[in-house]
Amino acid sequence: MIPVRPLVGLLVLAVAAPALAAESGCLAPPDRMRRVHMDLLRHDRDQAVRLGVQRPGHGLAACIDCHARKDEAGRAVPASDSRHFCAGCHRAAAVAVDCFACHRSIPAPPETTP
Amino acid sequence: MTPRRTFLVAALTGAGMATLAPGLLLIPAQAAAGADPARRFAILIDVTRCSADCTACVTACQAEQGWGPQGLGAADPHWVRKVEATDPTTGSTLSLPVLCQHCDNPPCVDVCPTGASFVRPDGIVLVDRHRCIGCRFCQMACPVKARSFVAAPQDDQRPHMPRGQGTVEACTLCVHRLDAGRQPACVEACGRDGGGAMLFGDLTDPDGPLVRALAARAASSLRADLGLGGRIRYAGL
């Protein structure tokens, strides 16, 4: 069994955990987000899934809600669409985004949010 | 204007943190907020109130977590399923919901090679899909067949329940609801649309309805013989 419990109260190595930037709602200014978004997501996902520590606004769903890009009909485009926010850089750099094999890549309709 | 990083380092070191290297900080883990290690959630299921034609718990779980039959037969997801049991000597039958038993000594966690199967601090057994490689060892190890494999690509997942092809899944005891102070969806639906057979509570609360009900009535785990300490208890088996 993986000793999860002893992790609580231990020291956790992390990149500086930022507060939400007031002006944009993002966790950090764009230049920093471009470099460290994956580290921030990884840190928060382990805290949320394994320890149940939910920090509002720090999850992938919050990023998706704000950064959704719309098609001509006003519908949010999924990650498979080249207009998707993540696709912009990830396609050019040929870095697959595994997140969306499980996570929604478009905002959720309000009634499915508990 | 103070550069953001300088400001953060100054602010954070003031709050008991140390700089290890440029950009790397040692931050004391925040206690509190998160799964409470003092809690032990459990469900008591009164089998005598559960009828064979009722599937309220299954329907509610599907709607809450976004899973359902995909035409894959035995490989279809089944977070909770209704099982009919027949006593071969008398022919009498029982119908009961079977879901992850959230064992105190979970065999799925023992066999998982990646640490994806784990026990949360409050004792809830979960799959961390970020680490799951889809080997299905846990599926084979589970004595009540609670786990299923996501065999088809998924879309339109619930925002609180990401699920995708190639990972194993099971009942989460609705952690997203528990963390918000609510009951699991199946328990709520059983009380509303079903036979009122399910009682949710905390085993560490001596005055709570669950502990009182368990004191008043004999109830056991599904496979008590295995000594796994399952926390879904059945009365009237």
Ligand code: SF4
């Ligand atoms: S299928 Fe996933 S959770 Fe199950 S044992 Fe394998 S890696 Fe662990």
